[in-house]
Amino acid sequence: MSARIPRSACACQDFNRAEFLRRAAAQAGEGLPSIERGMPTPAGTGLSRRGFLLASAGLALSVYGAGRVLDPSVFEEGIARAAASPQAPVLVSVYLQGGIDSMSVLYPAGDPLYTKYRPVLALPEAAGPALTEDPRLHWHPLAAPLATLHGEGKVSVIPAVGYTGADQSHFTSRHFWEVGATQADLLTGWMGRYLDLAGAADNPLQGLCLDESLQPSLATARMPVAAIASPASYSFYARDVWGPPQDVMYQYFEALGRIGTGSGDTAMAASGEAALMSNTLRRQLAPFQPASEAAAPALPPGYPSSADKFPARMAGIAQLLAAGLPLHCVSVSTESVFDTHDNQVAALNSGLDQVAQTLYAFQRDLESRGLADRVLTLVWSEFGRRPEENASGGTDHGAAGCAFVIGARARGTMIGEWPGLATGLDALENVQATADFRSVYCSLLEQWLGHEAAPIIPGASGFPRVTLVK
């Protein structure tokens, strides 16, 4: 059912296989089969998943965790009520898949060890603008849009974020970031646990994931949350049929409809009439369906045109907010895969270019719609990569990576510091974290979402708070 499964030529086998299986399993709310010994079960595994058409907005949602709710009109009312209340702040989480090479996003141009570790991949000192807060680091030239926002005080840079004891596993590290703890057995996401405490039982848009399936960081125990692949979906779904037999099936809606309208019986004619009208609507909406190759509606200016859905999804967040929908926590993942084990330059460049332009366009979009004061965006990846390049023109899984908090109300000052290559590497020669990701989460919960972190992040009192919001 999903149009494209991210599969990167340069990513490791485990990553590709996991993404393929995640898409297939997600339809049934099942977790990933075991791909790696000891891998954690993704948060949200086993949550019930129900389709729901939000009539007021024409949105087709998958609602997770509806629990005891038997009547979906509860959600129509809940969403309307939440939309009429004072608008809550919005936290957007953008996940860069695969462990982006933070040492290329912000490269230690002036460090003599940089070219020693990366004879092939090292960027020239003058290629990108220096980071004003620490001129040892330069922005990758394609990250220039982020540098511009940083210059406006809208980006808090976290140059070395992670946790101690990383094992370089995609599944484990991603899981820890999603559940907000270094615990393999947690099945709720960090934002999910926040929503369980502060959310409403009847507003599934409070935790919204713009993807075919739920991002584990939004997985709740009690409150409903939702995923939406793209707005305005009018999809007929028969299981276990695809390709030409499916296409022909749609053609027979018309045939069945005419049998009804021609039957001479009032009730059968009503059924036939409904079939014909539904088929007409299906054909009219087909160009706008997510799986279609036909032209998608145009994006607002500034967003890069792209074969993948990331820019459209970010633009979609701005649109949904502008329409007054009561979003609170939102999650998007890139389709670009940054697991650049080989031939890094091409994959990283095209992915980073798209991400930087999209994040910049999103910020401008919010500003032009008067929404900038309400939205904060956290950009993260499951780990950074090794300082030392490998023999295939790429880099392998590392430890600390970079993260960003972006928005008009972001404090705009650096969190933690770049530890340097001379003394800042651990026993495995990976970058040591100078900020723990849980400090970032605790600080966001308290400063932006206005909720105590202790009941949400295990061990919250042990993580220093950092100022992220102005």
Next chain:
Amino acid sequence: MHPLIHAGPRMVKAPIVQIAGMLRGIGRYIDTDDWAWESSLVGQTPFYPPNVGGWEAARWLNTGTWLARFNLAAQMIDDKRAVKPHAAGKKVAVNPRALANQALAFWGDPTVSPATRHALIAYAKTAAVDAAKAPWEREQYPALALSALRALVVASPDYQTC
């Protein structure tokens, strides 16, 4: 039962009636309360009519409820009842008439008009036979077509009315 129970014009089945009939036809009965939700999407929230007048029998079908009604089959066919192309083996017919019969038998052999039966067979011929050119297609399309036929049977005006 008194014969007059079955007399009178046909009516569009209320959502609960359609769902109950489908579940009974495949022998699944009630193993989840999801059907209350699904029924709401099809236009009837159990025990919660729009007003004291109850539900209006003539107003069950619009483009939204017809979509939800069509999608019921996918909810109802659980993994053990599904037709998997790779595992189909000898359980799936290739002959279009036999395929249509298999789809009808799945739902407990509901009565359908000759016109509808003819349409189901025509679908099976187009989808499972004419469209299948390569060897792998000839092997798999009958199973895919059977899955589609199951959905088409319960979407037919015959099945949606009684």
